[in-house]
Amino acid sequence: MITGIGRRAVAAVEAVGRLGHFVGDMTRALPDVRTWGRLVAQQMRRIGVDSLPVALFIAAFTGVVLALQASYTFTGAVPLYFVGTLVGKTMMLELGPVLAGLALAGRVGASMAAELGTMTITEQVDALETLAYDPQSFLVVPRVVAATAMFPVIVTFAVATGIVTGWLTSLALLELSTAQFLKGLKIFYVFKDLWFGLFKSATFGFTIALVGCRVGLGTRGGAEGVGQSAMRAVVYSAVLILMLDAFWAVVLL
Amino acid sequence: MIELQDVHKAFGPKQVLTGFTLTVRDGETLVLIGYSGTGKSVVLKHIVGLLHPDAGEVIVDGRMVPELDRAELNAVRRDIGYVFQFAALFDSMTVAENVALGLRNRDLPEAEIVERVQEALALVDLTGTDERAPAELSGGMRKRVGLARAIALRPRYMLYDEPTTGLDPVTAAVIDRLVVRTREHLGVTGLVVTHDMRSAYTVGDRIAMLYEGRVRQVGTVEEIRETDDPVVRQFIEGRPE
């Protein structure tokens, strides 16, 4: 069993190494703005359309639950307007970025892996190369740049949605007034709450796209291989998101 | 000139090329025949640097392909039109965008790109299909789009990977005529991979047979037709034993 764990650890380290290598290749393709520049907008649109509905849906329900749980915890002990504080801080710092990140790992990451996987096994990636394109600048960079830029935007909308539903819940079910909710929201708010969450989201977007592309371009076999790649992309990026989340908490908070 | 010298290539334990040597002379069309799975596509992929040989040399116009950096490799690739076995069209793009893509990284004015795309589509009898998606096309049409995509580059070399496999006899003959026309039209040097002997005799100046990782025999169409080599005879006559 110990050798089993050892082998897995070695495999994990190797996988991270390969991902690092991949980042190196991608960085080399960055100066080729002529190729990837015109493709970014299209990817941003796709990521936005793909992920906004899911992200907002999740955020809406999270806001409701946060408000109710906060009131359940605080009743009798802490002034109720702290519901606003908890909803706001939790959405911005943690649940907005992480829940959206996990959901989008499933949507964006899987779809990138499946798309690039299909292109790989049908030789479309080879064809790109023979037409003197670098797949890194044509396929990977636009996706990674678009995801890194779009995730903070999506998370901003998600956070706003969660706060709004939290506020509506407070009004409807908690006998809290708008003024009280806002007071709670503002009382401990610091600008760092926002930028920390958005910065984190950007790193999640970067990770999801990077993993999706790497796994997709490494696809072997037929349709089954594509399915495997999609699944792998989701699992790897979900794990990496949770690890990154803890990492930023340690480093930046 | 394309030269492969003593090329070895294995995938894991599987030896595919074991000392493959072949020269494609300027201006000729050479046909590479051989059984399914013997490594014909692998040979083509070495020429454009999609695969690296384990040993041996791959030389295009005096340039050692496996040793080139990306910029140099792209320069070689700009001289080569590659027609993929299964067309390998970009399915997120229209037919016209597929054909145009290889021209968009060449500093050509848009008007010239449009003109070349139309010319290439006309050459493969697909005028008017510009806005169709590859998924809406039949297999034969897809192959012709793949051909148009390579022709539009006006390359000096054309590599065809089984251009007629899986097509009905008439469409196959149309493709053969296109291969010949492309050569006359553009004066390209061609390497055609196939196991369709009728096509091989139609388009080839010389024929080489890949067998067990090496070239078994190479010669003019007449020499191959008259060959005494039992392995080559069996293949070209299509005898089961």
Ligand SMILES: Nc1ncnc2c1ncn2[C@@H]1O[C@H](COP(=O)(O)OP(=O)(O)OP(=O)(O)O)[C@@H](O)[C@H]1O
């Ligand atoms: N990228 C690769 N990784 C692993 N094995 C490969 C790879 N490419 C080709 N092979 C193996 O090399 C052998 C030769 O493949 P290749 O596609 O060149 O055959 P072929 O002569 O073109 O056959 P066909 O006429 O069926 O197209 C096959 O056994 C194949 O499995």
Ligand SMILES: [Mg+2]
């Ligand atoms: Mg083949």
